[in-house]
Amino acid sequence: MNGGVSDLTVWFVIIVLGIGTFLIRWSFLGALGDRPLPGWVLRMLRYTPVAVLPALVAPLVMWPEATQGQPDPARLSAAAATLLVGVLSKNVILAILAGGITLFGMLYVLG
Template identity: 45%
Template sequence: MAGPEMSFDRSTLWIVIAGLAVGSYALRFAFIGLVGNRAMPAWLMRHLRYTAVAIIPALVAPLVVWPAPTGGTPSLIHFAAAALTFAIAALTKNVLLAMVSGACSLWVLMYLTG
């Protein structure tokens, strides 16, 4: 079922695009331009190491629990691929190997089950 059609004025669209560009630049400049030449405290650097570890599962978890291909209902295939990915990550401590094996296992499981 398609959603309601939205219509935007061209000037509104360009104002939004320009606002997002300025906001994105300002956020990056705050870290690179203002703080880039200074040494960060050790406690902050220790916490920043865990950023990717927190963000990747936060992005993937909704796709495993409520997969779009099934209309949001839990899928054993997605849980199995996630469990295999977690097991490979825990055993090898290799993020790229875990992500590639998880994607391949999902594709293989989807192919085998139709």
């Protein structure tokens, strides 16, 4: 059932990964939590969401599972509308609404 891997090996991997993720989080929260960070670090951290969000969304737009990995006009239009409204209005909620309305509208029109 588990591909020939022993139960002991599976539990060992789970425990080691749990300790590893704990130490990664502790390194920021426990070790640095009560100290002020330098200004240059805070400036760099401001760009984290801007870098991570497109990396999460781009594969869903360019290679969606709903179309067997083929880009389609509905998702590309929704991404363009979201980007355009976001840049022009600087309002995240309006950008999300514009993208959602565009996506559902295009899916309805295109069938």
